[in-house]
Amino acid sequence: MAFFEMKGVFKHFGGVSALQNASLNVEAGRVHAILGENGAGKSTLIKIMAGVVMPDEGRMIMEGREVQFASPASANQAGIACIFQELSLLPDLSVADNIAISNPPKRFGLIDRRAQRRIAEEALARAGGQDIHPLTPVKDLPLSRRQIVEIAKALARSPRILILDEATSALAAADVDKIYTVLKRLRSEGLALLYISHRMQEIAELADECTVFRNGRNVATYKAGTKSDNEVVELMIGREYSHVFPPKPSVVPSERTPVLEARELSWTNRLKNISLKVNAGEVVGLGGLDGQGQRELLLALFGVLRGVSGEISIDGKHESVTSPHLAKSPGIGMALIPEDRKTEGLMLPMSVRHNLSFAALGRLSRLGVIDRASEDAAVDDVIHLLSIRTDGTNNPVGALSGGNQQKVLIAKWLMVTPRIILLNDPTRGIDVGTKQELYQLLRKLADSGAAILFYSTDYAELIGCCDRVLVLYDGAVKQELIGPDITEHALVSSALNITSKTEEAGAKLAIGA
Amino acid sequence: MSRLARSLVRHIDPAVAIAFGCIAALLFLGSLYSTSFVSPAFLLQQLKVASFLGVIATGAMIVILLGQIDLSVPWVVAVGGMMSTAVASWWGPVGGIIAIPFGILCGVALGLVSGFGVAYLRIPSMIVTLAVNAVAQGLMVVHTGGFSPQDASSQAMRFLATGNSLLGIPNALLVWGVVGAAATFLLSRTTFGRAVYGIGNSERAVYLSGVKLQRVVLLAFALSGGLSAFGGVLLAGYASKAAQGMGDAYLLPSIAAVVLGGTSILGGRGNYLGTVAGVILITLLQSILSVMQIEESGRQIIYGVVIILMLLLYGREGLVH
Numbered sequence: 001m002a003f004f005e006m007k008g009v010f011k012h013f014g015g016v017s018a019l020q021n022a023s024l025n026v027e028a029g030r031v032h033a034i035l036g037e038n039g040a041g042k043s044t045l046i047k048i049m050a051g052v053v054m055p056d057e058g059r060m061i062m063e064g065r066e067v068q069f070a071s072p073a074s075a076n077q078a079g080i081a082c083i084f085q086e087l088s089l090l091p092d093l094s095v096a097d098n099i100a101i102s103n104p105p106k107r108f109g110l111i112d113r114r115a116q117r118r119i120a121e122e123a124l125a126r127a128g129g130q131d132i133h134p135l136t137p138v139k140d141l142p143l144s145r146r147q148i149v150e151i152a153k154a155l156a157r158s159p160r161i162l163i164l165d166e167a168t169s170a171l172a173a174a175d176v177d178k179i180y181t182v183l184k185r186l187r188s189e190g191l192a193l194l195y196i197s198h199r200m201q202e203i204a205e206l207a208d209e210c211t212v213f214r215n216g217r218n219v220a221t222y223k224a225g226t227k228s229d230n231e232v233v234e235l236m237i238g239r240e241y242s243h244v245f246p247p248k249p250s251v252v253p254s255e256r257t258p259v260l261e262a263r264e265l266s267w268t269n270r271l272k273n274i275s276l277k278v279n280a281g282e283v284v285g286l287g288g289l290d291g292q293g294q295r296e297l298l299l300a301l302f303g304v305l306r307g308v309s310g311e312i313s314i315d316g317k318h319e320s321v322t323s324p325h326l327a328k329s330p331g332i333g334m335a336l337i338p339e340d341r342k343t344e345g346l347m348l349p350m351s352v353r354h355n356l357s358f359a360a361l362g363r364l365s366r367l368g369v370i371d372r373a374s375e376d377a378a379v380d381d382v383i384h385l386l387s388i389r390t391d392g393t394n395n396p397v398g399a400l401s402g403g404n405q406q407k408v409l410i411a412k413w414l415m416v417t418p419r420i421i422l423l424n425d426p427t428r429g430i431d432v433g434t435k436q437e438l439y440q441l442l443r444k445l446a447d448s449g450a451a452i453l454f455y456s457t458d459y460a461e462l463i464g465c466c467d468r469v470l471v472l473y474d475g476a477v478k479q480e481l482i483g484p485d486i487t488e489h490a491l492v493s494s495a496l497n498i499t500s501k502t503e504e505a506g507a508k509l510a511i512g513a
Numbered sequence: 514m515s516r517l518a519r520s521l522v523r524h525i526d527p528a529v530a531i532a533f534g535c536i537a538a539l540l541f542l543g544s545l546y547s548t549s550f551v552s553p554a555f556l557l558q559q560l561k562v563a564s565f566l567g568v569i570a571t572g573a574m575i576v577i578l579l580g581q582i583d584l585s586v587p588w589v590v591a592v593g594g595m596m597s598t599a600v601a602s603w604w605g606p607v608g609g610i611i612a613i614p615f616g617i618l619c620g621v622a623l624g625l626v627s628g629f630g631v632a633y634l635r636i637p638s639m640i641v642t643l644a645v646n647a648v649a650q651g652l653m654v655v656h657t658g659g660f661s662p663q664d665a666s667s668q669a670m671r672f673l674a675t676g677n678s679l680l681g682i683p684n685a686l687l688v689w690g691v692v693g694a695a696a697t698f699l700l701s702r703t704t705f706g707r708a709v710y711g712i713g714n715s716e717r718a719v720y721l722s723g724v725k726l727q728r729v730v731l732l733a734f735a736l737s738g739g740l741s742a743f744g745g746v747l748l749a750g751y752a753s754k755a756a757q758g759m760g761d762a763y764l765l766p767s768i769a770a771v772v773l774g775g776t777s778i779l780g781g782r783g784n785y786l787g788t789v790a791g792v793i794l795i796t797l798l799q800s801i802l803s804v805m806q807i808e809e810s811g812r813q814i815i816y817g818v819v820i821i822l823m824l825l826l827y828g829r830e831g832l833v834h
Contacts, residue, residue, distance in 0.1 A: 325725050326723075327723060328723035338721055343717055344715075344718055347714035347715045348714070348715075349782060350711065354707060354710070358707065358711060359722040361704045361707060362704070365703070412722075
């Protein structure tokens with residue numbers, strides 16, 4: 001009998017059915033991967049397991065006994081811990097406070113700080129974050145470290161089933177490696193692990209069993225490694241999956257004046273003398289480990305950061321870009337697709353239409369009064385162009401699936417017809433089908449003359465999409481890879497700043513990633 | 514026809530519907546007590562009194578939509594009243610004409626100070642506006658010597674606040690109508706309005722969209738100051754003179770009216786129709802309580818409890834959605 005079992009689970013949200021007769025068996029000491037496009041019902045299934053959402057119908061059986069979780073606390077008590085896609089840490093509290101937050105050790109009714117710190121240290125060690133000081137405020141940690149704290153927080157509750165929902169989507173390859181080691185050890189300790197990821201490599205590396213979800217139903221369960229990537233993707237999207245990446249143009253860009261050129265950009269100690277050129281029609285990637293200055297570089301180009309030294313030229317002409325307002329002005333024509341679509345990119349409660357036209361309102365209005373006819377026309381155009389799936393443009397954008405939200409964010413910037421497009425990890429946490437559409441779109445934009453600078457934490461994307469890749473390390477460009485030189489091996493070794501002499505070490509790491 | 518009805522139903526905010534429902538319930542309860550509560554004369558009188566609060570609440574709403582708050586209402590109202598009456602008596606007939614714009618401009622100036630503090634100095638609005646309120650109070654004490662000023666309001670001010678025109682509709686109500694129509698247009702049809710809603714939802718997203726965020730915030734506070742002062746001008750016209758503390762009774766009601774009308778106190782959500790409902794609701798509640806001759810202390814308690822109950826009602830409604 002399975003350690004944990006779900007049978008015939010149904011769940012509706014309003015008129016939308018998220019789960020229809022879904023079932024799942026989880027074994028102890030195994031890693032069970034759950035695959036499916038966004039909106040396939042994975043998140044709902046997990047929320048039911050974690051007690052966040054009550055099912056409309058269906059049974060859950062744990063060790064032969066029927067269980068019901070009315071709240072996250074009762075699921076926790078039964079030994080189910082969950083790490084959600086969105087981080088749940090409080091940025092102003094210390095790492096130790098965060099780890100012990102649901103059940104802090106007490107002495108005479110007050111929090112026992114010493115015991116709390118010990119608990120945090122143990123949990124961090126189990127999660128592979130020994131180097132994180134328990135008293136650091138969480139806001140001072142980069143995203144990847146926060147993810148490790150998140151795992152430690154879950155482990156501190158000594159769970160028997162650990163659910164990871166896109167828990168590695170924010171991590172760069174080297175950190176993912178560490179997490180693997182941790183997860184494999186937890187598996188050998190007899191934990192049941194439930195793993196959701198959009199990265200096929202991760203699943204191939206980790207999973208023992210896989211279950212594919214589609215339209216709220218589990219459509220297939222199989223032993224890991226018995227199906228090819230292509231077969232799996234077909235199961236997920238229910239259609240043939242071909243040509244993930246559009247073909248690159250074979251022509252090498254000529255020695256034209258670059259659309260975007262930066263010389264010797266520096267900012268505090270995060271950016272160090274970065275120079276780069278992006279030509280019209282080119283997709284240039286930014287590689288490297290997470291937090292090596294890629295994000296800051298994009299923000300510096302877009303005029304968000306104060307006190308950037310160095311020069312930026314647009315079409316060979318020196319320009320000082322000191323605010324996003326200037327950056328998007330017609331003379332410069334820059335757009336930035338920010339990293340966090342929920343807080344930096346979109347206004348979730350506002351309608352799809354108002355989000356789409358927000359950046360372009362200047363050109364859709366006269367003397368500050370919005371011309372609604374041209375707004376509607378422009379909105380309809382981009383919705384059609386990007387095939388955004390929505391029930392109506394007056395619905396809040398927060399009601400769309402993650403992939404469609406990302407499309408809205410990109411469409412919002414296409415409405416200002418930018419010539420320079422900066423993208424900060426635009427495919428994080430979105431489904432395969434939408435990713436593929438985005439790759440096609442990027443290439444189409446480049447072909448029509450846009451200059452694209454594209455940061456991604458997914459190496460496969462950099463390899464598949466980019467004409468050139470600049471690898472950043474510690475705030476400086478360490479290497480430029482061109483065309484066929486962009487390989488996983490080269491990306492990993494330059495990301496770790498390993499010179500070609502130690503290529504063997506690089507090769508080992510590449511296999512690990 | 515049915516399509517129109519359906520789209521109408523979809524467009525009405527549930528909070529606005531609840532507020533109008535409460536107005537109907539209050540009128541029903543009042544009519545049980547005395548039939549004069551539903552007489553046209555009483556209702557018009559109520560709307561006239563509501564107009565003053567309506568003008569002030571319009572400014573409060575714009576700032577609340579930003580996710581900020583304007584606590585300088587009491588003394589900006591007083592500044593509006595006192596400066597307009599002062600000008601009216603200083604400069605004779607000329608002063609009578611410029612009294613109204615002058616009073617409003619004084620409020621705009623104070624609003625600009627608050628707005629500058631919030632937008633450019635990044636001081637929380639709760640602090641800046643309280644400070645501006647204190648400064649305004651101090652300035653008025655200097656101006657009046659701490660007593661209620663003897664200056665009378667001008668003819669024009671009295672005409673706007675107490676007169677009636679076509680079909681006996683009070684001028685004050687017409688003024689509120691114009692202010693309300695302008696606010697509705699500003700919020701729903703202009704880039705400024707779109708930016709206000711955007712800032713209330715996510716300031717970072719607005720900034721990264723290349724919108725001149727600081728200017729929008731500055732302008733919103735200037736509008737709020739100007740509208741508060743305009744409320745003061747009307748009140749001075751209504752009472753024929755300004756008084757110390759004439760704005761004290763307007764801080765809580767203006768914020769309560771906005772929130773009861775379904776505008777999120779956290780910003781980014783709400784429409785002007787809701788504020789209209791909130792203003793009428795609060796005015797009716799106040800006057801029904803006073804007509805019933807409940808003691809002042811009891812009135813305050815009931816008034817506060819009703820506001821808390823209504824907000825609880827909205828909270829529930831929010832959970833369902």
